[in-house]
Amino acid sequence: MKLATLQAELPNFKIRLLTLKDQAELMQLEQSNPEYHRYFSPEPLTVEEVQRDLTATPGEVATEQKQVFGFYLAHHLVAVLDVLNQYPQEQFLFIGLLMVNQAYQRKTVGKVIVTGLMQAALKSNVVCLQLTRVTADTGVKNFWEGLGFEDGDQLFLPLTHGDRLAVTTMFRPLK
Numbered sequence: 001m002k003l004a005t006l007q008a009e010l011p012n013f014k015i016r017l018l019t020l021k022d023q024a025e026l027m028q029l030e031q032s033n034p035e036y037h038r039y040f041s042p043e044p045l046t047v048e049e050v051q052r053d054l055t056a057t058p059g060e061v062a063t064e065q066k067q068v069f070g071f072y073l074a075h076h077l078v079a080v081l082d083v084l085n086q087y088p089q090e091q092f093l094f095i096g097l098l099m100v101n102q103a104y105q106r107k108t109v110g111k112v113i114v115t116g117l118m119q120a121a122l123k124s125n126v127v128c129l130q131l132t133r134v135t136a137d138t139g140v141k142n143f144w145e146g147l148g149f150e151d152g153d154q155l156f157l158p159l160t161h162g163d164r165l166a167v168t169t170m171f172r173p174l175k
Helices: 003-009 020-031 034-040 047-055 109-123 138-146
Strands: 014-017 066-073 076-085 092-100 128-134 150-158 164-173
Touching: 003 014, 003 066, 003 109, 020 034, 020 047, 020 066, 020 076, 047 066, 076 109, 092 109, 109 128, 109 138, 128 138
Parallel strands: 092 128
Antiparallel strands: 014 066, 066 076, 076 092, 128 164, 150 164
């Protein structure tokens, strides 16, 4: 996904690609959503986890396929969108993470970002958006369903402390 294509669809935001230099800012955003982190670990969020959020990809995905977009309003990071281009198939875009700062939730920020992403994806010849959500998080399920996403398969992610987390894939065809 080209940054310019996404920026053109979302002119009210200043959007830029986040790097390891932005980890402190991303840490603050992620700390504003402690419930999300608790699904993955009983321990407090660490800098190492934030670094992984900025860099980690599934084994078969090249690092250049990953992009982490930061969305700014009045010079404040209000949301992050992590995507994998051409994953799991060539004309797909996988949403690894969409997180909105808690202070901006339920104010249409997430909906506006995803709607702009869908328009930018169409212009980039993407035919389907896909994501994986925590199955138990019904608020997230409702958010994505409200944007036309449908449930797919349920999977179980192994967690570092030995448990497994139930997740559900969701998809939305664009054409």
